[in-house]
Amino acid sequence: MNATGIERCGGIARGVRCSILACVVALVAAHGRGESAFPDTSSARQTRGREHLLTRAYLPADFDQEVFDALWTTWEEPLKSRAEQAPVEERRRMAMERYGLVPLPSDPSRSMQYVVDAAGCWTMSCLACHQGQVRGVAIPGVPNSNYALETLTEEVRLVKVQQRKAFSHMDVGALLLPLGTTNGTTNAVIFGVALMRHRDPDLSIVQRPPRFDLVHHDMDAPAWWHYARRKSLYADGFAPKGHRMLMQFLLVKENGPEKFHGWEDEFREIEQWIAALEPPAWPGSIDRELAGAGAVVFADHCGACHGSYGPDGSYPDRVIPIDEVGTDRVRLGSLTAKERGDLNESWFGHFGEDAAGLQDRESPTGYVAPPLDGVWATAPYLHNGSAPTLWHVLHPKQRPAVWRRTPTGYDNARVGLEVEELSEMPPGRLLPSVRRSYFDTRKPGKSAAGHDFPDALSDEEKAAVLEYLKTL
Numbered sequence: 001m002n003a004t005g006i007e008r009c010g011g012i013a014r015g016v017r018c019s020i021l022a023c024v025v026a027l028v029a030a031h032g033r034g035e036s037a038f039p040d041t042s043s044a045r046q047t048r049g050r051e052h053l054l055t056r057a058y059l060p061a062d063f064d065q066e067v068f069d070a071l072w073t074t075w076e077e078p079l080k081s082r083a084e085q086a087p088v089e090e091r092r093r094m095a096m097e098r099y100g101l102v103p104l105p106s107d108p109s110r111s112m113q114y115v116v117d118a119a120g121c122w123t124m125s126c127l128a129c130h131q132g133q134v135r136g137v138a139i140p141g142v143p144n145s146n147y148a149l150e151t152l153t154e155e156v157r158l159v160k161v162q163q164r165k166a167f168s169h170m171d172v173g174a175l176l177l178p179l180g181t182t183n184g185t186t187n188a189v190i191f192g193v194a195l196m197r198h199r200d201p202d203l204s205i206v207q208r209p210p211r212f213d214l215v216h217h218d219m220d221a222p223a224w225w226h227y228a229r230r231k232s233l234y235a236d237g238f239a240p241k242g243h244r245m246l247m248q249f250l251l252v253k254e255n256g257p258e259k260f261h262g263w264e265d266e267f268r269e270i271e272q273w274i275a276a277l278e279p280p281a282w283p284g285s286i287d288r289e290l291a292g293a294g295a296v297v298f299a300d301h302c303g304a305c306h307g308s309y310g311p312d313g314s315y316p317d318r319v320i321p322i323d324e325v326g327t328d329r330v331r332l333g334s335l336t337a338k339e340r341g342d343l344n345e346s347w348f349g350h351f352g353e354d355a356a357g358l359q360d361r362e363s364p365t366g367y368v369a370p371p372l373d374g375v376w377a378t379a380p381y382l383h384n385g386s387a388p389t390l391w392h393v394l395h396p397k398q399r400p401a402v403w404r405r406t407p408t409g410y411d412n413a414r415v416g417l418e419v420e421e422l423s424e425m426p427p428g429r430l431l432p433s434v435r436r437s438y439f440d441t442r443k444p445g446k447s448a449a450g451h452d453f454p455d456a457l458s459d460e461e462k463a464a465v466l467e468y469l470k471t472l
Contacts, residue, residue: 009064009121009165049273052266057115057123058250062168065120067159071095074155076431097407098433100146100183102131102138112138113147124170126246126270129186129221134280134377136408141224141277142377145184145385145417146407151433153179169252178216182439182446184405185218185385188249189234189331193339195251201346203257215334217445220385222370223378225277229307229371231317231357235331235383237368238340238361240354243271248348260347279374282470284412294468297461301453305369309472315371322366326450328384337362372472379416386441386448389416390469394462396455399448404438415466 072083072091075098083091092109096102101111110116113128132144153174160167177194180186193214200206219235233239247260247267299308307315322332340362344355355361367383381387391414392399400421409418425440441448454462 009061009067009119043272043276045269046273046276049266049269049271052270053125053127053273054112055115056125056266057117057121058125058255058263059123059252060169060254061117061121061123062114062170063122063156063160064165065116065122067156067163067165068092068095068122070159070163071152071155073162074158076433099148099152100132100144102133102144105138113144126249129188130224133408135283135410139280139377141274142280143184143221143223145220145380145405147180147186148183148433148436149186150174150179150181151183151436154432169254176210177214180218181436181443182218182385183436184380185220187216187218188221189219189334190214190216192248192343193335195249196339196342196346198253199251199346201342201351203251203260203347205253205256215330217330217334218384219331220380220383223279223374224274225279225374226371227271227277228275229315229317229373230368232361232368235367236335236361236364237317237319238335238358238364239343240349240358242349242354243267244348244350245354246271246274248343257347279472280377282376284470286470287467290464290467291471292468294461294464294466295471297457297465298468301457302465306372309373316369318369319361319364320366320369325366325369326452327367327382328386328445328447328450330445331383332364332366372469375472376415376470380439381416382448382451384446386439386446387416388419388439389414390466391415392448393451394454394457394466396449396452399441401442402438402440415470 069088069091072080072095074080075083079094079098083094086094089109093103096108096111101113104110104112111122112131113125114122115125116122127144128149129144129147130141131138132142132146133139134142153170157167157171157174160171177190178187194211197208197211198206227241230241231237233241233245239245243264244260244267247263250260250263298306305316305318305320307313322329343349344358344362345352349355375390379389381390381393387393387399388403388405389411391411400419400423402422402425403419404422405417405419410416411418422438425435425438430438440446454465457465
């Protein structure tokens with residue numbers, strides 16, 4: 001690639017606004033064949049919102065096609081040798097699986113999580129964390145529980161050094177902030193804090209030294225179809241909903257206030273698409289008698305926090321005190337009231353107007369109990385993704401200390417990820433990419449303790465609730 005290509009796809013000095021008409025045409029054609037993971041909605045604005053996420057690059061590009069196609073050269077054996085012997089298409093499939101990327105139905109060589117332009121520039125989109133798969137099938141708005149962002153970024157850097165290409169903003173940022181210590185979770189909350197440090201309320205850039213006292217921790221992304229039911233965002237519910245809040249992770253230096261203003265209507269459409277998403281239906285059989293018994297137990301023991309379901313259902317958006325829920329405290333203590341307030345009182349929160357109904361949440365006392373629509377598809381569970389199945393949520397004392405998921409396996413019986421359970425991490429020194437495939441609940445911010453309310457239920461009641469949860 002020539003110098004111009006390096007600046008467009010690899011350099012940290014220039015942003016890229018990509019549009020790939022061919023991708024749009026392919027997606028529309030795929031939808032006509034019943035292949036699209038992004039079905040059309042009734043609103044034209046909602047449909048445009050979906051297409052913005054698939055075709056518009058709001059950040060500088062992360063890497064180019066030449067880099068992506070050479071990533072296999074950094075892999076450990078025997079995977080590297082298998083890739084070396086494989087055709088290009090198979091190497092790309094292997095790379096997608098390694099990094100938790102979901103192929104486009106119409107073009108398996110392209111990913112839903114990255115916008116790729118005609119020059120081969122790959123740019124991360126919001127779908128990187130918010131578009132995953134269950135049983136190998138993409139579901140709109142399901143969290144990407146396979147995303148290996150840290151591993152991908154490390155290996156992209158290695159290839160760029162080999163190809164003598166400039167680092168991108170992600171390559172440099174990852175040297176200062178951890179991106180995610182376990183595949184499927186990211187340090188996204190602290191990304192936001194670090195980015196806001198260099199902006200004033202109007203989003204003009206302010207030169208400040210980086211902070212080195214941030215409390216890094218990994219989070220599990222929420223399901224986007226919960227957006228319509230919730231009144232607030234994030235595990236502690238401190239931020240109001242709104243299209244501007246969806247834009248806060250675009251705060252790279254290449255994006256000044258004028259770009260945010262120019263993109264605002266597009267994010268209104270994106271928000272409309274997100275708000276219109278429906279939870280997926282459980283694809284298997286359901287024991288209706290057992291589920292009916294579970295509905296009664298759920299209403300008596302769980303509904304006050306998680307709400308009710310059906311045509312007349314309601315959701316309380318209730319913050320549960322940390323001493324009551326007992327789950328990992330790191331996320332709650334990682335932000336100060338000032339940091340929460342700075343976001344709400346900026347352009348993103350209409351300078352405090354949007355947060356008028358959330359005045360008591362700049363210093364929250366706990367976590368919001370989430371809605372449970374489509375909960376079967378949203379594994380792993382708890383705010384940090386530490387419980388691999390709903391069965392483990394209902395059996396607190398049997399949650400594994402260490403677990404490792406299969407790429408696309410699903411546990412129908414326990415409702416959640418298909419996992420290998422361990423009492424300890426494997427012995428010896430593990431490669432970073434291998435280590436991140438394990439979830440170690442003994443690490444800071446990763447505890448699977450708490451939410452032990454199901455201990456009050458009998459085994460029969462737990463089985464009934466598990467069956468009922470499939471119906472939501």
